[in-house]
Amino acid sequence: MKVTFPHMGNAWIVIQTLFESLNIEVVVPPMNSKQTLTLGAKLAPEAACLPLKLNLGNYIEAVRDGADTIVITGGIGPCRFGYYGEIERQILREAGYHFDVVTLEPPDGSLRGLAQRIRYLAGEKNSWASILKALRFAYLKCVALDQVEDMIHAARPRLADSQETERLYAEGKKRLAQAMTVKGIQDSVRSIRQSLHDHQMAGDKNADKFQKPLRIGIIGEIYTILDPFTSVGIEEELGRLGVEVDRSIYLSGWVGNHIFQGLAPGYRSIRSYPSHAKPFLSHFVGGHGQETVGAAVKFAREGFDGIIQLFPLSCMPEIVAASVLPRVQETYQVPIMTLIVDEHTGHAGIQTRLEAFVDLLERPSLKDISETSREGVSVVGER
Amino acid sequence: MGNDNYYLGADVGSVSTNLVLLSEKNEVALTLYLRTQGRPMQTIQEGIKVLRSKIGKSAKIIGVGTTGSARQLAATLLGADVIKNEITAHAVAASRVNPSVQTILEIGGQDSKIIILRDGVVSDFAMNTVCAAGTGSFLDQQAARLGIPIEEFGQLALEAASPIKIAGRCSVFAESDMIHKQQLGHALPDILAGLCQAMVRNYLNNVGKNKDIRGPIFFQGGVAANPGIRKAFEEELGQPIIVPEHFGVMGALGAAYLAQEKVGRQSELRTRFRGLQLGEIQFNARSFECSGCANRCEVVEILQEGSILARWGDRCGKWANAVGKGTYKGKSQEGEQQGA
Numbered sequence: 028m029k030v031t032f033p034h035m036g037n038a039w040i041v042i043q044t045l046f047e048s049l050n051i052e053v054v055v056p057p058m059n060s061k062q063t064l065t066l067g068a069k070l071a072p073e074a075a076c077l078p079l080k081l082n083l084g085n086y087i088e089a090v091r092d093g094a095d096t097i098v099i100t101g102g103i104g105p106c107r108f109g110y111y112g113e114i115e116r117q118i119l120r121e122a123g124y125h126f127d128v129v130t131l132e133p134p135d136g137s138l139r140g141l142a143q144r145i146r147y148l149a150g151e152k153n154s155w156a157s158i159l160k161a162l163r164f165a166y167l168k169c170v171a172l173d174q175v176e177d178m179i180h181a182a183r184p185r186l187a188d189s190q191e192t193e194r195l196y197a198e199g200k201k202r203l204a205q206a207m208t209v210k211g212i213q214d215s216v217r218s219i220r221q222s223l224h225d226h227q228m229a230g231d232k233n234a235d236k237f238q239k240p241l242r243i244g245i246i247g248e249i250y251t252i253l254d255p256f257t258s259v260g261i262e263e264e265l266g267r268l269g270v271e272v273d274r275s276i277y278l279s280g281w282v283g284n285h286i287f288q289g290l291a292p293g294y295r296s297i298r299s300y301p302s303h304a305k306p307f308l309s310h311f312v313g314g315h316g317q318e319t320v321g322a323a324v325k326f327a328r329e330g331f332d333g334i335i336q337l338f339p340l341s342c343m344p345e346i347v348a349a350s351v352l353p354r355v356q357e358t359y360q361v362p363i364m365t366l367i368v369d370e371h372t373g374h375a376g377i378q379t380r381l382e383a384f385v386d387l388l389e390r391p392s393l394k395d396i397s398e399t400s401r402e403g404v405s406v407v408g409e410r
Numbered sequence: 411m412g413n414d415n416y417y418l419g420a421d422v423g424s425v426s427t428n429l430v431l432l433s434e435k436n437e438v439a440l441t442l443y444l445r446t447q448g449r450p451m452q453t454i455q456e457g458i459k460v461l462r463s464k465i466g467k468s469a470k471i472i473g474v475g476t477t478g479s480a481r482q483l484a485a486t487l488l489g490a491d492v493i494k495n496e497i498t499a500h501a502v503a504a505s506r507v508n509p510s511v512q513t514i515l516e517i518g519g520q521d522s523k524i525i526i527l528r529d530g531v532v533s534d535f536a537m538n539t540v541c542a543a544g545t546g547s548f549l550d551q552q553a554a555r556l557g558i559p560i561e562e563f564g565q566l567a568l569e570a571a572s573p574i575k576i577a578g579r580c581s582v583f584a585e586s587d588m589i590h591k592q593q594l595g596h597a598l599p600d601i602l603a604g605l606c607q608a609m610v611r612n613y614l615n616n617v618g619k620n621k622d623i624r625g626p627i628f629f630q631g632g633v634a635a636n637p638g639i640r641k642a643f644e645e646e647l648g649q650p651i652i653v654p655e656h657f658g659v660m661g662a663l664g665a666a667y668l669a670q671e672k673v674g675r676q677s678e679l680r681t682r683f684r685g686l687q688l689g690e691i692q693f694n695a696r697s698f699e700c701s702g703c704a705n706r707c708e709v710v711e712i713l714q715e716g717s718i719l720a721r722w723g724d725r726c727g728k729w730a731n732a733v734g735k736g737t738y739k740g741k742s743q744e745g746e747q748q749g750a
Contacts, residue, residue: 383532
């Protein structure tokens with residue numbers, strides 16, 4: 028058995044870690060690219076949502092390295108993601124690829140069902156103790172990755188050299204991918220925080236005043252906001268425009284809530300969102316529609332300058348959320364922009380909208396809010 | 411042209427390239443409207459040639475702003491002091507013309523947008539996303555199909571006795587519906603007026619959805635020349651629509667104002683304008699796909715007589731930043747593979 032899985036941002040690092048610590052052979056597909064999308068779009072129904080197209084592309088690219096089993100998580104409620112595993116299996120079979128598909132989800136909310144599937148993947152060679160240990164280790168790494176990603180969110184508008192920031196991020200991810208012990212993970216996070224801090228100090232020495240960066244909250248469909256290829260790199264782009272971003276959902280927050288039924292909170296737990304959403308959207312609408320609205324409310328209350336909602340064309344839960352957001356915008360007087368992506372999305376169009384949105388947020392405060400000192404990057408990333 | 415110092419605004423879009431000269435006294439001295447025809451570099455150069463022939467020998471350009479989808483290209487060629495997206499540029503122009511304006515409806519060649527302003531500041535905006543139904547290009551196409559010049563389109567629409575309903579959600583279906591209505595024997599003005607109404611409905615349902623449209627309302631962009639659309643907007647919104655004098659070049663005008671803001675504010679700042687002789691220089695563009703990472707960015711290079719003037723298109727900026735530093739001269743192979 029050679030296991031592969033779909034990409035979603037940094038998730039591959041966590042999944043690879045999990046399988047490797049269980050001694051399961053794993054194939055990490057090449058990162059999402061135009062090639063991946065082209066391969067997937069060819070097989071997928073035209074009206075399918077973007078993540079499905081990328082998933083299919085990932086599997087086909089993984090076949091070249093001998094992958095024969097797909098592991099994917101499931102979904103609940105009126106969102107097509109719940110059917111991905113089965114639909115993908117059938118599409119691939121019709122195209123001549125015979126994969127075994129294992130959907131990691133608690134069937135009917137049963138953690139026991141989940142355990143059985145994990146047992147199937149892990150085989151008899153692993154004891155339950157070692158499976159639990161591997162899960163815990165992967166989870167810790169996941170939280171650490173989210174911390175690092177959020178530190179980068181803070182660093183992008185504050186560090187002078189954007190290429191250097193991305194290099195530090197890539198290096199941080201590499202270190203975490205290679206970390207084999209809990210201490211290794213902790214050391215990696217500490218050293219990334221230190222080097223970001225040093226870079227900021229070095230850059231700040233030459234400046235006598237600082238502009239507080241604008242803060243924008245990114246909300247929307249999880250795959251789109253977690254995967255930089257799908258989001259056309261808007262977090263990086265906003266960073267370059269001098270904006271600090273935060274996101275409604277981080278990988279560990281989702282994994283903790285979704286797969287482990289809230290047993291582990293993860294980074295930026297999503298548990299409070301439904302209650303924030305209550306006055307605007309009082310019930311579950313599938314996917315993360317309600318969480319999106321709740322996150323918008325939370326960002327607005329925390330004084331964010333603006334909010335951007337992001338989702339793939341035809342994503343039903345997010346369409347419901349999008350129709351509620353104007354009321355959030357009005358209630359809290361916070362600008363909210365919705366961006367929709369699909370395989371035809373051009374970078375230029377997104378760029379124009381981001382620039383215009385940042386202008387919108389900036390122009391009222393052209394009075395030049397300068398400060399003589401400022402908060403450091405290193406305060407971000409704490410849980 | 412009395413006073414000899416001007417700010418140049420350039421709006422280079424998919425369909426048209428507009429140039430505006432703004433005097434130091436905030437007077438619009440010259441407007442140029444050229445068809446881009448898929449050759450933005452040549453069109454900009456042609457524009458500069460025309461501009462040069464029209465202004466006096468002693469005239470000086472003291473600031474340049476560019477906007478439009480080819481704003482970066484235009485900025486490279488011209489040497490711009492400000493590069494701004496078209497939403498901000500349009501908003502700046504409108505609020506300078508009339509500070510009380512609260513809504514801007516803008517329909518251009520391939521995009522349409524709505525901008526909401528409060529107290530002269532943009533508070534909300536939207537642009538058409540995945541569909542270009544109901545933009546200038548579609549009107550152009552339909553006018554050509556019906557054999558009427560685009561300039562007469564709107565006037566004819568105003569003559570309609572009873573406009574008929576056209577399915578306007580998608581331009582392909584709108585066209586087949588129009589053909590069907592023609593075949594039923596409806597009069598041309600009624601069909602044209604129906605098309606105008608369908609376009610306006612489509613615009614308000616897509617771009618204008620959930621937007622708080624309050625007067626004074628400006629209507630700008632090339633399509634504002636069409637009185638049929640203007641009338642349809644007035645009927646649908648129940649409010650008067652103002653078409654500003656320079657409606658077709660508001661983006662360029664906004665860019666000129668932004669250049670004035672930037673250069674005017676810092677008196678020691680000299681313009682980066684590359685001179686009026688740039689109409690005669692040989693420019694070339696070429697592109698390649700970077701293989702540095704999975705993004706596979708398409709990098710564009712602009713060359714001036716063989717040497718690289720600018721690069722863009724790379725998300726990480728390694729090509730763009732390397733211009734003039736002597737690195738990345740050729741296509742290097744960077745092995746940034748993931749550690750899988």
